[in-house]
Amino acid sequence: MNADAGVLDLGEFEFECGESIPRLDVAYEAYGEFDGENAVLVCHALTGSAHVAHRRLDDEPADAQPTGGQAHAWWSDIVGPGKAIDTKEYYVVCVNIPGSCYGTTGPASENPETGEAYGAEFPPVTVADWTRVQRRALDALGVGRLHAVVGGSVGGMNVLDWAKRYPDDVRRLAPIATAGRLDPQSLALDAIARRAIRADPNWNGGYYYGEDQEPPSEGLALARQIGHVMYLSKASMSQKFGRRAAGRDAGGEQFPADAAAAFFPYRDVESYLDYQAEKFVDRFDANSYLYLTRAMDNYDLASGYESDADALAAFTGEALVMSFTGDWHFTTEQAESLADGFRDADVEIAHHVIESDHGHDAFLVEPDNVGPPLADFLSAGVEGKAVTDTDEDPREDSDFAPVHTSLFSD
Structure with a gap:
């Protein structure tokens, strides 16, 4: 290519x-x-x-x-x-x-x-x-x-x-x-994600790029986790994670205390969100996340x-x-x-x-x-043969994605 x-x-x-x-x-x-x-x-x-x-x-x-x-x-x-x-x-x-x-x-x-x-x-x-x-x-x-x-x-x-x-x-x-x-629900979740970034002490009003400064990684990680929950569905989360406990210990500080954390399970869904957040903060800038979500909103x-x-x-x-x-x-x-x-x-x-x-x-x-x-x-x-409008009946012999024609019928 x-x-x-x-x-x-x-x-x-x-x-x-x-x-x-x-x-x-x-x-x-x-x-x-x-x-x-x-x-x-x-x-x-x-x-x-x-x-x-x-x-x-x-x-x-x-x-x-x-x-x-x-x-x-x-x-x-x-x-x-x-x-x-x-x-x-x-x-x-x-x-x-x-x-x-x-x-x-x-x-x-x-x-x-x-x-x-x-x-x-x-x-x-x-x-x-x-x-x-x-x-x-x-x-x-x-x-x-x-x-x-x-x-x-x-x-x-x-x-x-x-x-x-x-x-x-x-x-x-x-x-x-x-x-x-x-919609308002998505606007609300985006607002919470941005506040997570701004609440991180390392954000420093958006000026954290000096050699002796640390980026607001914790705030950005939380923002990304909120985003991932928005991108998944109830069905996909149930299928992917259920209520299973993860096969590894939770990273970082335990809450409410180490003894309680040892009693309550660290679940697969938490492990997934932590993993995604860890990867994301290594590749993306917190201020960019603030700016781009504002543009979308x-x-x-x-x-x-x-x-x-x-x-x-x-x-x-x-x-x-x-x-x-x-x-x-x-x-x-x-x-x-x-x-x-x-x-x-x-x-x-x-x-x-x-x-x-x-x-x-x-x-x-x-x-x-x-x-x-x-x-x-x-x-x-x-x-196009695979392009089906919701106003039309799906082709019975189609090998392509099923179309939910009843969603918007009169």
Whole structure:
């Protein structure tokens, strides 16, 4: 697979809030060959990077391949040769978003005017800023109109913003496991996660980058654990953990006392959350987590318009909304509301609902369910054989993901 990776210097950039920074560096990865009409932009989720697929750069040895900050490509089951987003057919680009810590300028980056990390002085970032930066990055790569924009979770919000901000620049949209805005429960949990970070004494008001300072690892770990609970479903947690005791002792300080901790079990679900938190704090910046969750919480597709349909009215392409029955972070009901917005805007739309117990993570871990309808949509639009709208009956002979057609029937 032909691949390219690098960092683009976009120069001075003014954020939606009105503040500017003198230089914005943007990390990207690209796969396949560009023929002028086959570009697909993949928008990554909250803590993802531009490293969306496995790749090999010709000028680097195999054991020295950069990973964009992540140990593994985050969607390699979907993006690659012969896969749903086929890099033999499409020129696939993924751009790391501003505010992140994976190669694009963010709070941990050096402010060229001070020589120190931006910290809390980094401007507030919005999803609209992500979209504008992606447009400028694509311009720098020589990519004009896109065949498609695809993304899940907050990356799906990024997809929606393309329809709103650059409606003439994309033919097909695939927002997956997302919604036009977060619901109050998700807003509340995100707020608690941010408070966990800010309550860590090491956060120090966002200025913890000195050589003699420690990052707010405990606060970030708690924030990540809250996030993981949001990404799982009751069914998946029951299947994966049950009430089993873990096969190892709890790390760190025991509560309420060592004797009591020895009496009460340290459960599998606790062990899993601790393990995920330990991995996360080694690879992500706490301030970036604050900035990016704020951007997600702030996003509202209808902002500045009378409705979602009004915001989408200028888009004349096709859209595939995908949702999962076990996802309570972005529910199928929210996805259907989004699909209604497309319908009211007279956009050719299909809402493909997948039966799944995996929760929000389903779009990452169920390639056999996500891949076929996505591949058919990219190839044939909403008429693709694996693309089924909830207004239609599922095909009895379909080998693809089952569609829950009764959820939204009249």
